Amino acid sequence: MSTPLIDNLANWLNRLPGIGVKTAQRLAYHVLSMPEEDVRRLASALVDARENVKYCPRCGNFTEGELCAVCSDAKRDPTVVCVVRDARDVAFMERMREYRGLYHVLGGTLSPMDGVGPENIRIAPLLERVGNEGVKEVILATNPDVEGEATAAYIARLLKPTGVCVTRIAHGIPIGGNLEYVDEITLFKAIENRREV
Amino acid sequence: MSTPLIDNLANWLNRLPGIGVKTAQRLAYHVLSMPEEDVRRLASALVDARENVKYCPRCGNFTEGELCAVCSDAKRDPTVVCVVRDARDVAFMERMREYRGLYHVLGGTLSPMDGVGPENIRIAPLLERVGNEGVKEVILATNPDVEGEATAAYIARLLKPTGVCVTRIAHGIPIGGNLEYVDEITLFKAIENRREV
Numbered sequence: 089m090s091t092p093l094i095d096n097l098a099n100w101l102n103r104l105p106g107i108g109v110k111t112a113q114r115l116a117y118h119v120l121s122m123p124e125e126d127v128r129r130l131a132s133a134l135v136d137a138r139e140n141v142k143y144c145p146r147c148g149n150f151t152e153g154e155l156c157a158v159c160s161d162a163k164r165d166p167t168v169v170c171v172v173r174d175a176r177d178v179a180f181m182e183r184m185r186e187y188r189g190l191y192h193v194l195g196g197t198l199s200p201m202d203g204v205g206p207e208n209i210r211i212a213p214l215l216e217r218v219g220n221e222g223v224k225e226v227i228l229a230t231n232p233d234v235e236g237e238a239t240a241a242y243i244a245r246l247l248k249p250t251g252v253c254v255t256r257i258a259h260g261i262p263i264g265g266n267l268e269y270v271d272e273i274t275l276f277k278a279i280e281n282r283r284e285v
Numbered sequence: 286m287s288t289p290l291i292d293n294l295a296n297w298l299n300r301l302p303g304i305g306v307k308t309a310q311r312l313a314y315h316v317l318s319m320p321e322e323d324v325r326r327l328a329s330a331l332v333d334a335r336e337n338v339k340y341c342p343r344c345g346n347f348t349e350g351e352l353c354a355v356c357s358d359a360k361r362d363p364t365v366v367c368v369v370r371d372a373r374d375v376a377f378m379e380r381m382r383e384y385r386g387l388y389h390v391l392g393g394t395l396s397p398m399d400g401v402g403p404e405n406i407r408i409a410p411l412l413e414r415v416g417n418e419g420v421k422e423v424i425l426a427t428n429p430d431v432e433g434e435a436t437a438a439y440i441a442r443l444l445k446p447t448g449v450c451v452t453r454i455a456h457g458i459p460i461g462g463n464l465e466y467v468d469e470i471t472l473f474k475a476i477e478n479r480r481e482v
Contacts, residue, residue: 133290
């Protein structure tokens with residue numbers, strides 16, 4: 089039978105995204121069977137990450153020191169800046185290992201319904217960077233959803249007068265995808281952005 | 286982009302059952318966005334549960350004090366003992382709120398292939414309880430799988446000479462179940478154990 093401490097642990101685990109009541113209970117029981125030292129290390133990993141992972145003052149990416157790993161890498165091209173919504177998006181972009189420019193994390197997307205206006209996300213610091221850091225191209229890589237598109241359009245309009253080249257990531261059929269399973273809007277975008285071969 | 290502390294956290298989360306690499310990363314990022322105080326309380330919940338939840342010296346159920354909540358409840362009937370595999374099975378049995386007897390947790394099931402013999406699970410303490418505690422009925426509630434059935438049969442054979450009443454939980458169609466989706470063995474058991482209405 090459960091004890092108050094097991095219930096307490098299950099309740100806390102249940103508050104994590106994607107962890108339902110049953111999964112939380114199962115995980116709580118599993119924790120009881122783990123070596124005590126491992127449980128302590130898991131607990132430390134939680135607190136250490138939360139306390140010591142900060143945001144890069146320049147681009148907003150995760151960092152444990154001052155500038156993040158991308159900003160402090162002298163081999164990266166500082167004239168290209170890729171704008172993303174969250175710091176975790178930087179990790180997704182870096183997975184392709186091809187992009188050699190820098191990043192700018194907005195920390196959200198414009199969403200008037202949720203009260204998120206231009207002053208609530210890091211748009212002003214982006215304009216400042218474009219003005220001061222010799223940026224030649226800004227790649228808008230916000231998600232292709234309503235908020236992401238609106239945010240990209242808003243930033244593009246602000247940046248146009250500065251003369252910087254503003255680009256948007258391409259929409260189309262995913263590699264390995266199948267026409268049958270691609271939604272109509274993506275298909276329309278894929279036709280619209282067709283290229284001569 | 287990920288930092289060493291984020292990767293460390295994701296690796297530890299990934300070691301939990303049912304938490305894959307992607308889920309672990311998603312959870313790690315979520316932890317970074319949680320209030321620091323909540324992360325500390327989650328970490329404490331882990332360590333507190335692991336360090337302070339013990340096994341009841343009488344029945345093997347989870348407890349935070351001496352005897353567990355069931356054993357120390359004077360309203361329970363000490364003449365009936367339900368034998369289950371794990372301490373977590375007690376929680377599952379207690380959910381039905383109908384059973385008023387006590388429990389005995391084996392801490393495993395017989396499994397010669399895995400080197401688990403009668404001396405590796407709490408069979409001797411069960412025999413001792415039956416001999417000393419005035420037990421009138423032992424309900425064998427191990428799982429209806431190969432090991433569970435073998436363990437139940439083994440214990441039944443040991444208990445028979447003591448004259449105690451030994452019963453096995455019933456097999457049959459789950460309530461709300463559909464004949465179409467019930468496996469043949471369960472169906473066979475359901476026919477075999479049919480009752481006059």
